[in-house]
Amino acid sequence: MTYFPEEVVEHIFDFLGSHRDRNAVSTVCKAWYHVERFSRRNVFVGNCYAIRPERVMARFPGMKSLSVKGKPHFADYNLVPYDWGGFALPWINAAVRRCPGLEDLRLKRMVVTDDDLDLLARSFPNFRSLVLVSCEGFSTDGLAAIATYCRGLRELDLQENEVEDHGRQWLSCFHESCTSLVSLNFACLKGEVNAGVLERLVARCPNLRSLKLNRAVSVESLNEIVARAPYLVDLGTGSFAVDHHTDAYQRLMNSFSKCKSLSSLSGFWEASPHCLDAVYPVCINLTVLNMSYAPAIQADDLIKLISLCFKLQKLWVLDCIGDKGLAVVASTCKELQELRVFPSDIYGAGATSVTEEGLVAISSGCPKLNSLLYFCYQMTNAALITVAKNCPHFTRFRLCILDPWKPDPVTNQPLDEGFGAIVRSCKNLRRLSLSGLLTDQVFLYIGLYAKCLEMLSIAFAGDSDKGMVYILKGCKNLRKLEIRDCPFGDFALLNDVAKYETMRSLWMSSCDVTLGGCKALAAKMPRLNVEIINESEGSDKLEENISDLHKAEKMYVYRTVAGPRNDAPDFVWTL
């Protein structure tokens, strides 16, 4: 292929969709590296501290679309202190200087300020799409800037961000001439938006296909919107509390019946049971349904709804659906690929919930199932073995038994055999989360069989260092390993230090690794950043009388070519 002119090579590379493939071809020879770097349009950075932004922009001057991830995954569960880092500004600054043609930006778990958004909005004339997932640090003022200056904006997608409501009418900042919106998601905002402004915006954007409203949007407003946007494919309702005796409700039902293209529904904030009748006309076409923010909907009403959804591929629900409801899903939704069952009662004793029976029913009824997130109070080995047999196609399997260390309630045994069956059967498993009572044996199985595994989350599991060693030795494709509250210590940590350069990151909290062990790792591997998060009072300096035998409460290790980061707060020590 080196005899082909560059344009031909570039054309061939166009067929390579994934950044991993492109990364691979760029290492073949200098010529390919050269062609690939000038033709790469989509750049993905899995860890914002693995490389300096300037270096990324210098390598890919033709970059149009950038995706960056910041904080470690366990930040989602409050394990990473506020102010840890993950700032968007350096990336935006670098793009302003080097890639003014930037069109799309996606940030996940990063700190984004209003000033950052303002800079972004003013600096990229071709900007089309902004996606922020689990970010924080900005307010509706920043959104106002985006709306004001990004003429030609096609997508504004805000997923589960912490956004301060400054009450500014940010939605009104979309110019009258803005007609380009294809996707707008502000479901995570707490504040109100002007109903009239919203309705007019929707009416003048003929290409709008995805719209997700927040809780503050009333049913009356929803009705107006749905009536003006019958071509919507993806809708997140606002508040869905409406008295089903009223005309408003009747109109809503009529509007929904006109939405022939609607295939994805979510929202249902404050939905009360009878309101769901309005949605029945669209059920037959639904491929995606997210009812996981509607705690008032009980199993019977969910069942009535779901029993119409023959084409459903992705379902997110709360555990009040119960095993009975899952049985209905199993018999109705033969196309189901992804199921997530969230806990509805985190703070209480959890009366209504799902058990292993529901999961077994799903596994036998839904042969295409490949992605699972399941919160429950109990699980048995027998059930997991059955699930493994029924569903060998899992790529993501995340099981969360809500009581740590809970054994199989029937046999009182650990769940090693159950999870072992899963990894043995599901040869394409890429992501796995474990829970319940687990010994080192389960890690032996994972190391032996989970050859495609890329991400593993472990909590309250294992007996000894051997467990972690099995994982590091056996899982050749492991990229992210996150561990909390497990008896893994320095021996396991230091057993194969070179392994960590083949991975994106390692997180260990409340384990047995010591400061000395972490220092040893840092000394042996200069291209890893070994960071300790220390949260005890008044310990800003590493030197102050802290013995090497002291446990490292939270350790985050990641490979990097950027060296130690210069924005680490006082409580983060880079060894």
Add this chain to the structure above:
Amino acid sequence: MSTTESAVSGLDYEETQLTLAPPGASRSELERKRGFSEGVDLSLETKDFLSGSSDEAPISGAGEPSAAKAQVVGWPPVRSFRRNVLKSCTYVKVAVDGTPYLRKVDLEAHAGYQQLLTALEEMFSCFTARNYPNETLVDPVNGTEYVPTYEDKDGDWMLIGDVPWKMFVASCKRLRLMKSSEAVDLAPRTPTGCITAR
């Protein structure tokens, strides 16, 4: 470096560890208990640091196992956004004596006791509400009278209507329509009931 490794991985270290369990307990059990209590300690230390953790379920003296669980930071692994949505949910379960099913009602969606009773009436559409002399609900089929009661934060079962509405919303954990015949030993109603005005 080697001294560090041998010091922490050698048998000596394990034997000298302080544990919660008696000497005869298996090692894996020991580790688990220590890990769990460390999890609890961590939450107490870092309560101020981490948003959300200080709002977790209060430590109830009633010996509910879930109270201890709630102290473990970051467990269950549910995103803050979702936690907050569920936390702000003021839905309470409604049980009716003699029927197996439960419903849920959003207390904050109603302005007062009158509206709540109307909602209950609608929910259990077999009942008709009778407002005088007492706030009761009647099953027209067999004439059984039901009295709406609620369990408050202290775990006591109270008659609805005694305290101001807002106080009720803040303290009500769940509702139960109790058969009048069984409601005899609940706290007697104050003569000036608060129901009508709100």
